[in-house]
Amino acid sequence: MSKSFDAIIIGSGLGGLTAGALFARAAGNVLLLERNASFGGAATTYQRGALTVEASLHETTPPSAPGGFNRKLFEALDIEEDIEFAPVENLHEIRCPLIGDPFVLPHGTDAIKARLVERFPHQKKNIRAFLRHVWRSRQAVDYLTGAHGGLWRLAHAAEFPLDLWAVYRDVRLSLSDVFARFFGDDEAIKFALAANLPYFADDPDDIWWIAYVMVQGGFLLGGGAYIKGGSQMLSNRLAEIIREEGGKTLAGREAVAIELGPDGEAAGVRYRSTSDGTEAVARAPTIFANAAPHVIEGMLPVASREAFMEPFQDRPLSISLLSATFGLNQRPSAFGLSSYSTLLIPSWMERFSDFKHSADLLSELPADTMPMIAVVDYSQIDSGLAESGLFPLNVVSPDRLENWQDLSDDAYRQKKDAWLAAIIRRLDEEWPGIADAVVEKTMSTARSMHEYLNTPGGAVYGFELRPPEDLPRGMPITNETAIKGLWLASAFAGFGGFTGSIACGTSAAQAAMRDRETSRG
Ligand SMILES: Cc1cc2nc3c(=O)[nH]c(=O)nc-3n(C[C@H](O)[C@H](O)[C@H](O)COP(=O)(O)OP(=O)(O)OC[C@H]3O[C@@H](n4cnc5c(N)ncnc54)[C@H](O)[C@@H]3O)c2cc1C
Numbered sequence: 001m002s003k004s005f006d007a008i009i010i011g012s013g014l015g016g017l018t019a020g021a022l023f024a025r026a027a028g029n030v031l032l033l034e035r036n037a038s039f040g041g042a043a044t045t046y047q048r049g050a051l052t053v054e055a056s057l058h059e060t061t062p063p064s065a066p067g068g069f070n071r072k073l074f075e076a077l078d079i080e081e082d083i084e085f086a087p088v089e090n091l092h093e094i095r096c097p098l099i100g101d102p103f104v105l106p107h108g109t110d111a112i113k114a115r116l117v118e119r120f121p122h123q124k125k126n127i128r129a130f131l132r133h134v135w136r137s138r139q140a141v142d143y144l145t146g147a148h149g150g151l152w153r154l155a156h157a158a159e160f161p162l163d164l165w166a167v168y169r170d171v172r173l174s175l176s177d178v179f180a181r182f183f184g185d186d187e188a189i190k191f192a193l194a195a196n197l198p199y200f201a202d203d204p205d206d207i208w209w210i211a212y213v214m215v216q217g218g219f220l221l222g223g224g225a226y227i228k229g230g231s232q233m234l235s236n237r238l239a240e241i242i243r244e245e246g247g248k249t250l251a252g253r254e255a256v257a258i259e260l261g262p263d264g265e266a267a268g269v270r271y272r273s274t275s276d277g278t279e280a281v282a283r284a285p286t287i288f289a290n291a292a293p294h295v296i297e298g299m300l301p302v303a304s305r306e307a308f309m310e311p312f313q314d315r316p317l318s319i320s321l322l323s324a325t326f327g328l329n330q331r332p333s334a335f336g337l338s339s340y341s342t343l344l345i346p347s348w349m350e351r352f353s354d355f356k357h358s359a360d361l362l363s364e365l366p367a368d369t370m371p372m373i374a375v376v377d378y379s380q381i382d383s384g385l386a387e388s389g390l391f392p393l394n395v396v397s398p399d400r401l402e403n404w405q406d407l408s409d410d411a412y413r414q415k416k417d418a419w420l421a422a423i424i425r426r427l428d429e430e431w432p433g434i435a436d437a438v439v440e441k442t443m444s445t446a447r448s449m450h451e452y453l454n455t456p457g458g459a460v461y462g463f464e465l466r467p468p469e470d471l472p473r474g475m476p477i478t479n480e481t482a483i484k485g486l487w488l489a490s491a492f493a494g495f496g497g498f499t500g501s502i503a504c505g506t507s508a509a510q511a512a513m514r515d516r517e518t519s520r521g
Pocket of ligand 1: 010011012013014015016033034035036040041042043055056057058059060253254255256290291292295321322323396449452453454455460461462489490491492496497498499501
């Protein structure tokens, strides 16, 4: 027996949940299938004893920030009152031998300008020009993507030609290209401006300048925040909307096949219970793929696979991340940690492009040289994660599946333990005494990301965003696939991160609704 729905969503990452909740509000009857035991994909929190572990989120753009996809989603679903955001005061603190004393990069153009000029007075002119360029490029992207309403567009119409010139001038360049034009080989200021690069990429020579403008520009200009109580709060609320609208949300159900209709259009999904292996079929004319295209390919009839996969075949994957969480019995601030987010850049990184070598170090057992790490202390803000009395400290570092995939289970465990110990030693070197306060610890690697998210290479941001060869015609988001009625709704549709996945899910829901209306004539 099969049941019919208006849409089926394969995977409950943020892109799938966004598409599902928006489509459910418009059309009602939606089925969400998730192979894991809880919803959210990377946007998840879980317990390890008394420790609440945030699986991903450090910072995202709060929906209160003007424009942007988070705001649009929250307004469209009317959930501004349901999810609380804890503001993050500064973007991050950087501890980098090349910069000297710890350097705190604030949010907001004027504050950033003042702080940078104070530390790098010889670059005053270039700092101003660079920040103006980021601001103009970001305005143009917002204008072109319709991030703001009509009034904002009217008010900015006069500046638009200059903004447009800023964005088109560099639209085919990498971050390294633009940094070199403004700062030459002054590597220290590049670290000061983008030491958090590994949050979304690890090779500045390959990452698209516009990706920096969208991600970092958003934080620099608009500020950042954490979802109080953890990213699971948002995932749960979006899943709840699907149920409120009469839909069904099933965890522990793995989609195994996509069934097509007589004209090759999406028609249904066969799925299997991960607990008892029983199978069922659900029918719907619209299917949102939150699982990676590489996984969806294997669910399609053999004859349809090549056409479906053709646009994605040669696209490089984004980075993966190693993520370690420690539960401390004292606040990290007791050991001198004073920022929500601190980036520890090792002394071997002398050039900004050295970021690309950081993940290589994880291919071996730890030695003297450590990778770069980002440290987040959730007890510095009102995160809601330290209620049990254990204070969570999270560390992330760029990682790759190759570092872990060929190890036996025993060797994998031993290597993980060795790296956990090395990270604790590194934290203790920076903040003496902190190691003794660690009472709980857990670590996920690129292999865990691959297994949990079912993404190729354990990618956490979809595909890598490289500079395009041709002039792009709009937002770098592609929801449409070669299969009619099958839409991509994940980081793989465009770009990742919370805002990116939400943007991809929003545009998937909009595209599917438009298609539905056209089909109905
Ligand atoms: C450690 C870490 C830190 C991060 N920090 C930040 C941050 O501070 N700020 C930020 O903006 N972003 C951050 N990110 C990135 C962000 O979390 C992701 O880019 C985003 O959540 C990806 O969403 P997605 O919609 O692509 O789906 P994913 O989260 O990749 O989820 C895909 C889902 O599909 C399910 N699935 C796969 N195959 C099937 C199947 N056959 N059947 C059923 N279900 C299936 C998976 O189980 C999974 O639940 C971080 C990520 C990680 C891992």
